Amino acid sequence: MAPHVVRWGIMATGWIAEMFTKDLLNDPTLRDVFDVAHQVVAVASSSSKAKAEEFIAARGITTACSAYGDYESLVADPNVDVIYVATPHSHHYQNVRLILEAGKNVLCEKAFTVNAAQTKILVDIAREKNLFLMEAVWTRYFPLSIQIRELIQKGEIGEVLRVIADTSFGDDVETKWGTKHRMVNPDLAGGALLDLGIYSLTWVFQTLYHTLPRDQRKAPTVSAQVTPYHLTGADESTTMLLNFPTSTPSNGPHPKQSHGVAMTNIRVSTDPDEKGSAGPAIRIQGTKGEIQVPGPAFRPESYRIVPKKGGGEVREVQCPFPNNGHGMFWEADEVARCLRDGKKESEGLPLDESIVIMEVMDEVRKQGGLTYPQKIESTEYPVQL
Missing domain, CATH: 3.40.50.720 (NAD(P)-binding Rossmann-like Domain)
Structure with missing residues (x-):
């Protein structure tokens, strides 16, 4: 066919x-x-x-x-x-x-x-x-991401109670990005959150929220810290703590909360020596062990399953990108x-979930005092940008 x-x-x-x-x-x-x-x-x-x-x-x-x-x-x-x-x-x-x-x-x-x-x-x-x-x-559609979500849903690492995800690049911001580059330019909605922090949030959401049945998915409460870039006011560093009212996969008779820690920074790096020496970019922690994912968070090529002591051997799974593809x-x-x-x-990413993630970023920006020009925040249409 x-x-x-x-x-x-x-x-x-x-x-x-x-x-x-x-x-x-x-x-x-x-x-x-x-x-x-x-x-x-x-x-x-x-x-x-x-x-x-x-x-x-x-x-x-x-x-x-x-x-x-x-x-x-x-x-x-x-x-x-x-x-x-x-x-x-x-x-x-x-x-x-x-x-x-x-x-x-x-x-x-x-x-x-x-x-x-x-x-x-x-x-x-x-x-x-x-x-x-x-x-x-x-990243949501990588075989690696799908496999990890399925492992969580099958209870491979028990009840998942915490996910730590970091998407950060250690650059000399003033020299590399200046003031006009889209990464730091408020007129282009620049800053770490919308460009890189979305990946940290992706890992938190696809493991703690998306792994639940749709009728059990509940939005998290959010606490955030934001550091503005002194030359433009765009965020150079944002750290988010998300508290989900349910845990996955069982959400059993005594429901537990789960925490997501989502981080992003353009001045310090997840992987400073670019050899993986600093450890995983993502840790998905459950009651029976954890899944570790080396960075970069947006394009990982492998993951490790680390069982609790006495629970078996550490397993490494490779997920290469076929035919020199970007993914x-x-x-x-x-x-x-x-x-x-x-x-x-x-x-894989329902529209309602995209809305919830955007609402989380709105709340992060509100707590951090991070705003963009009215023209690009506007819901009016058409607006000439």
Whole structure:
């Protein structure tokens, strides 16, 4: 049986769009995927058509692919099934809404938007128009992540009561990032939280929240500390303590709370010598042992199961990325299957869960006094950014 082919439009032409497109062009059969396949049929740059043409040529796209110098033409292209949004998160609300209003399906790069109010409106529009919408948290769709979630649900490490996750890079911030780079620029919703902290939150949520049945998932209470970057006010360091009212997998007769510690920093590193000497980036701790995941938190390639004393041997599991892939093809495969099956959201990251995570980040920002310019916080549409 021939695979279901999904035709992609790519919105923006930066580095993340390059990585995603490269993975779309990666032969799916080399990762043992035979039921879906991908084509890139349109690319748009907001600055010029020439830039989109350069992107198509540089990626070696051989099928018919249209180049556009504005996003309005991309969303109007009748050959496009779904659009991948690769713009800065400051622009996601305006860009995704443009696509949804045009009646197209969307995969939007993380963080979904700048705040939960924007995400809720996009979700409401997608549901009203019966369109597919998903936040592109690629790590969720790795076989490694799926395996770890299944191990937790089977009780491999007992009742999971604490998860510690860190996504940090030790840079000379003033020299490397200055004031204009998107990592530290408030006009682009810069800072550690939305760009890197989302991965720490991803590990906390996919292990302590997502592993419960949907009707038992409850939002956590949040306590946070934020350190602003002195040159721009964007956060350079954020630490979050999340208290979930239930634990997983059993949530048994005497329900226990579980704690998530999610950290991010752009001045100190999870892995200072870049050899893994500092230990795991993620520790998932249960009553019968723990699962350790080496960093980086967004793209781990292995994990260890460490049983409690007397509970057996330590097991190391390797999860390499096939065919030199970056790893974004798995989320693309998920989108393709959802479109094929008529699903409007992914079970791997339901829209309601994306909203809860955005609400957590809103609360973190509120406690840390972290705000962005009104223009990018706004729910008004359209707004020229």
